[in-house]
Amino acid sequence: LKCHKLAHGPSDASMASSLPVFREMRRRGARAASGRACRCVLAASLLVLVGHRLSGPLRPSSLAFAAAPQLASPGAAADVPRREALAWAASAGLGLASAAVAAGEQPALAAEEAWRKDIPRALEALKGYSRDWETMMKEGENTKGANIVREGIVIRYTDVYKVKLAPGEKLGVRLNLCKVLAVEKPEFGWQEGDKILYVNDQVLNNDDNVFKETVKIAQAEGKPIIVSAGREGPALFDDFDRKLKQAYEVIDDDKLPDLDDLLLLIANTKVQANSAASATNASQDTINRLKVEINGLIKSLTPIAKAVSV
Numbered sequence: 008l009k010c011h012k013l014a015h016g017p018s019d020a021s022m023a024s025s026l027p028v029f030r031e032m033r034r035r036g037a038r039a040a041s042g043r044a045c046r047c048v049l050a051a052s053l054l055v056l057v058g059h060r061l062s063g064p065l066r067p068s069s070l071a072f073a074a075a076p077q078l079a080s081p082g083a084a085a086d087v088p089r090r091e092a093l094a095w096a097a098s099a100g101l102g103l104a105s106a107a108v109a110a111g112e113q114p115a116l117a118a119e120e121a122w123r124k125d126i127p128r129a130l131e132a133l134k135g136y137s138r139d140w141e142t143m144m145k146e147g148e149n150t151k152g153a154n155i156v157r158e159g160i161v162i163r164y165t166d167v168y169k170v171k172l173a174p175g176e177k178l179g180v181r182l183n184l185c186k187v188l189a190v191e192k193p194e195f196g197w198q199e200g201d202k203i204l205y206v207n208d209q210v211l212n213n214d215d216n217v218f219k220e221t222v223k224i225a226q227a228e229g230k231p232i233i234v235s236a237g238r239e240g241p242a243l244f245d246d247f248d249r250k251l252k253q254a255y256e257v258i259d260d261d262k263l264p265d266l267d268d269l270l271l272l273i274a275n276t277k278v279q280a281n282s283a284a285s286a287t288n289a290s291q292d293t294i295n296r297l298k299v300e301i302n303g304l305i306k307s308l309t310p311i312a313k314a315v316s317v
Contacts, residue, residue, distance in 0.1 A: 120253070121250060122250035122251065122253050122254045122315070123254075123315050125243075125245075125247070125250055126250065126251070126254060126308060126311055126312050126315055127312040127315060127316065128166070128243065129243040129244070129247065129308065130305065130308040130309060130312045132159060132164060132243050133243070133301055133304055133305050133308070134305055136155075136156055136159070136301055137298070137301055137302060137305060140152075140298060143155055143156075144294050144298075147288075149283065149286075149288065149289040149290075149291070149293075149294050150283065150284060150286055150287065150288055150289045152294075153280060153283030153284040153286075153289050153293075153294065153297065154284040156280050156283075156284070156297065156301070157280040157281060157283075157284040158242075159242065159243055160242055160243045160244045160276065160277065160280060161242050161244055161277055161280070161281075162242050163239055163240065163241065163242055164239075164240055164241070164242055164243050165202075165237040165238065165239050165240070166237065166238050166240050167204065167235055167236070167237050167238075168196065168235075168236060168238065169233055169234065169235050169236075170195050170196060170197075170233070170234045170236065171231060171232070171233050171234075172195075172231060172232040172233075172234070173231055174225075174226060174229045174230060174231055174232075175226055175229075176232070177191075177192070178192075178195075178222070178232075178234065179191040179192025179193075179194075179195055179197065180192070180197050180201075182203065182215060182218065183215070184213045184214075184215060185202055185203040185204075185211050185213045185214070185215060185218055186200065186201070186202050186203075186213075187199055187200060187201040187202070187203070187236075197236075198238060200238070200239070201236045201237065201238050202236060202237045202238075202239075203218060203234055203235070203236050204235045204236060204237050205234070205235040206218060206221040206222060206225070206232060206233070206234055206235075207221060207225055207230070207232060207233055208233075209221045244273060244277065247273060248270055248273065251266065251269065251270065251311075252266065254311060254314075254315065258311070258314045258315070260310075260314055262310065263310055263311055263314065264307040264310070264311070268307075269307050269308075272300065272303055272304055272307060273304065275300050276297070276300040276301060276304060279293070279296050279297040279300050280297055282297075283297050
């Protein structure tokens with residue numbers, strides 16, 4: 008109701024026709040308060056408010072209510088399953104978008120689906136941390152290793168890709184300190200700013216001479232050249248909570264991990280990474296807790312990434 012007053016002013020005549028609907032939504036929200044569905048009901052209330060703004064006063068016969076028979080019936084269970092409430096909210100939003108178009112309004116842009124690639128990306132990166140754990144966290148370098156993890160999950164993450172060239176084939180880039188300055192063969196997937204890290208498993212350490220010598224030897228021996236390059240991208244957990252929520256709204260699978268538990272696990276992982284990376288010399292106990300959190304995330308994200316790929 009406060010949102011309504013902010014949008015229309017306290018004297019808006021349409022308030023009288025909408026008031027019963029808002030009261031009914033509040034009643035239903037209270038009935039579902041014993042479960043997590045309450046938050047979804049409130050979110051749907053906001054969707055309905057937007058619909059009122061676009062297409063006029065609301066009525067109890069609106070799609071938002073018709074789509075939620077389990078909430079409308081007097082004998083409804085007190086704890087509405089979260090996924091059903093999410094489906095109801097989504098149905099309400101769909102109906103309101105249709106009403107907006109019918110009223111001559113431009114529909115909102117389609118919701119981004121970056122989560123379809125970012126969830127599997129995060130999972131693969133976390134698996135990489137777990138796989139290389141002993142190397143990153145070797146004795147005396149715990150803090151350095153923790154900084155690698157913290158940077159990847161909250162600051163920036165470098166995705167690594169490979170380019171395979173036939174013997175004698177040119178790379179198709181111009182380099183400086185192993186960084187791509189210009190691309191001559193975009194068909195290989197190069198982008199300006201990419202950093203070449205390895206050539207046939209030879210570490211380059213930003214040394215152009217090592218790069219040239221390694222390529223020269225491979226060509227002289229008639230061997231293919233496999234180049235591993237890094238491309239700096241957003242942090243693994245960049246806006247990750249929202250992306251997970253979007254995924255859960257789309258993926259209808261009750262076997263997925265509890266969303267609230269997963270979000271808490273992500274928050275704990277960030278805290279543990281910051282704690283370990285901020286220490287002068289992170290204790291083994293702190294490093295072990297960080298590893299437990301990461302392994303827990305791998306376990307939780309695996310079925311989600313699998314569902315995304317279907």
